[in-house]
Amino acid sequence: MRTLAGVEDEEKWLAEGIAGIQHNAFFMHRALDANNLREVLKYSALMLSELRTSKLSPQKYYDLYMRAFDQLRQLEIFFKDETRHGLPVVDLYELVQHAGNILPRMYLLCTVGSVYIKSKQAPSKDVLKDLVEMCRGVQHPIRGLFLRSYLAQVSRDKLPEIGSDYEGDANTVMDAVEFVLQNFTEMNKLWVRIQHQGPGTVREKQEKERNELRDLVGKNLHVLGQIEGVDLEMYKETVLPRVLEQVVNCKDNLAQYYLMECIIQVFPDEYHLQTLETLLTACTQLMPTVDTKIVLTQLMDRLSNYAASSPDVLHEFLQVEAFAKLSNAIGKVIDTQLEMPIVGAMTLFVSLLTFTLRVHPDRLDYVDQVLGACVVKLSSVPKLEDARAMKQVVALLSAPLEKYSDIVTALTLSNYPRVMDHLDDGTNKVMAMLIIQSIMKNDSCISTADKVEVLFELIKGLIKDLDGTNVEELDEEDFQEEQNSVARLIHMLDNEEPEEMLKIIYVVRKHLMTGGSRRLPFTVPPLVFSAVRLVRQLEAQGGDIAGEDVRATLRKIFQILNQTIEALSSVPCPELALRLYLQCAEAASDCDLEPVAYEFFTQAFILYEEEIADSKAQVTAIHLIVGTLQRINVFGVENRDTLTHKATGVEIFFPCFPISFLLNYFPNRKLTFPFDQYSARLLKKPDQCRAVYACSHLFWVDDLEGNKDGERVLLCLRRALRIANAAQQMINATRGSSGPVTLFVEILNKYIYFFEKGNPHITPSDIQSLIELINTEMQSDNGNTTVHSDPFFTSTLRYIRVHKQKGGLMGEKYDPIKL
């Protein structure tokens, strides 16, 4: 009937009920004031009769109940005071049972019963037993639940538990437990029964209403959990089996789920551990529709927290073989609950894994076992598509990473990559990123080729395009981030032992080369640097290993490097390749491997010639080349002839400046070819100018006595001046005013540099005239009367001035210059 009525009607009925209670409560209070027992009973029964309504939803009924409850407190005070009503409590206990309607009768009986126990005229257990028995008369689910919850409430502080005022004989705790258990059982039965009432159309609403009532039932379990004197023995023998019996037998989704949850929450961890088997057996007996995984998850969470709480308890876990039992139970649950979505199974595995990691961190085999079970489950279903399941798998895989800060541990888990295989590409990448991040975070070094192999197998989602990946969908930023991570990872692969390190490099290279053009620019540099580091290490310890071997190894490494960098040209990524070639060249030079260095330079120049088109890039490239060349000192005179010969040969094919310059330059460290070809190819005059004056450094290397050609330096600088002049004129022609004098100032600085270095061809007068030139240029800026002061120039002048004033050797040198 209730279900057909609208909310408004319900409000009305509630209002009527409340009015009824208030009305009768008024008369009851009057009778209370007059100490008129007969009237008190009459009106209290009438008041309580309002609770007989069937029209209210649980929520509204609760409202009504609470109002009656408040009144019952007053009534209890009256009942307690024998002088007011003049009847021994035992008689009162009979008297209230004369009420014709059961519901008011039972509320009154419970109220008097509470007084009766308090009076200690009868043992608490007897009264409670009687009350809980008599309550059976109320079979209406909602009314029964509230009545019994009232009973639970008034009896809560009167249980004959140990240490309470109402403690009875030897079996006193048992009596208390028995009472609560019985009340719990009956309440649960009533609660479950709600769903069997009413037509199917209102099932959903009923579910909701039942949910609202669940705490009334659960309260009993809380009480059970708090009864003083329930020891493990009793819990194991009586409490848990009885509760579970009820849970399993009620065959109700909601109840089973909620009550299992309650059991796990309210009883101590230690008890759970000792009764694990019983608890788990019950889990496997739940209805197939119950979300067992959450229950198990909670249980495992609790247990793992318990294990984490103190190391002293760990032996208990071992004693009861907690892992084996949990693992079995989970297997069973997954097997029996066929409808359970894959995400559920995964969640369970995650929990089990978390548990394992916390409780048995030393048992890698357990971890692997869990992962193995997971693989089996995953293999039994088609490709994983559920996002949530995927998330769980990621969680599953991340757990060991977090636990074992050393990623190496995870790498020994044979089932780990097999689980990863079941992820989709996107998730696979996420997972791979997590692995890398974990390595980074823990700063753990992967030191053997085998491990590297496994690791790269794990993160292969990042290393190469997997089948079916839609490249266009990839987010550029994400991609970069991923590849940067890979790059960082490569630096974490390290071994002191060159031999092993070389193997590692081989492995890494093998994997990286499959990456495709988009990845190589990110992954090649770290590999190259890693190899170069090895080279330098080998070179440093040189003598330790038989000379022949070391050199052979080095050659091998450079060979790999060359091939590796070459791969970049297919990308194409010439600037990067150029830089790497130069790096290698320098390393080779340091190892005294002249032909190798030579080869690298060749490669660099080929790139410059053929690939680098952008003028800015060209400028940068020139500077890089010059910088590298300047540092390199490997090329000995003895190779000159061969190289020159080679040079002419090469020159036929590449008749441009850089190659020729290089080939001519190396053998004798003397400039044999003018720069203008090289620099003239640059588009902008300032760039040309800068390139030329940069080249001047090639002829003056401080540490190398044989490589100081002052004349050539001056030649370079003069050429630079000429170009600067030309540039100035060009600007003058187009704009009508000469531009900034920056180029001149820069050249001035070069002059000063070489002057200080003692180049005999740079004289103070050269500097003097250059300064004057600059001054003139600045003043000739027609239309502008004020001298535009260039800060760079000013600083340069200040520098000279400072040295002049300082005196000493430097001061003398600068003395001739007049400012």
Next chain:
Amino acid sequence: MNYLLGAFKPACNISITFTDGKNRKQVPIKKDNGQIVMNPLFQSQETIAGKINIEPYQGKKVEHNGVKVELLGQIEMYHDRGNFYDFTSLVREIDVPGEIYERKTYPFEFSSVEMPYETFNGVNVRLRYVLKVTVTRGYAGSIVEYQDFVVRNYVPPPPINNSIKMEVGIEDCLHIEFEYNKSKYHLKDVILGKIYFLLVRIKIKNMDLEIRRRESTGAGANTHVETETLAKFELMDGAPVRGESIPVRVFLTPYDLTPTHHNINNKFSVKYYLNLVLVDEEDRRYFKQQEITLYRLKEETLS
């Protein structure tokens, strides 16, 4: 008006007092007009003794042909109102014919009177005990005064008192088994028992236990039966499921019950029944009636 009243008033005032009237227990009795009056309580084999005062009004004298006191046990059928059937009649002559000038007191005594039946006020029948004082006069009619008293007879607990246990039901619909702890209850007894639901296919709303009194009067073709429900006690609220067992605990004290009477002087019988009633959501009633015997237990043996 006083003289008028005096004229119609009986010539004397008769009052009857019992020897231990002050100490004797008084019990309420409902009179014809609905008033409740307290009357002394006796039981069978008791000696009923007392004094009768006759006091003429205002110095009048009362001539009479003798004064007698009768102890009557009467049964009155309501369909035959005013017509008493005396099953017990004892007479004591307490004065010879003469005149009474002033207040005169006569003691009387009926020793060890056999009063086998209890006072009873039913729907269609009444059984009463009365002392009747008659001042016989030739003319002007006799002067009569009545004094009711109540008789209750106590019996020891029955030696055999089996429980009532029975399985009843409607096929494929409702099967219950009920048990009451006794078949014979004293008037302040408690009915204990339980109702066990073996099969429930109907939606039960509630279950009551009724105490019914069946009063049959007359005999043969003229038998008249009246049934009253004296108590309606709710045992269960809501619909039970199979396997549920509902406790019964009914205190008889609050109800106005009498012992069971079997064929009192071939005039009437009073029987008691426990009626278990189940009401379903469509307000259909399913019931099963069981006779119980009520008896009056001697007070001392209580508790």
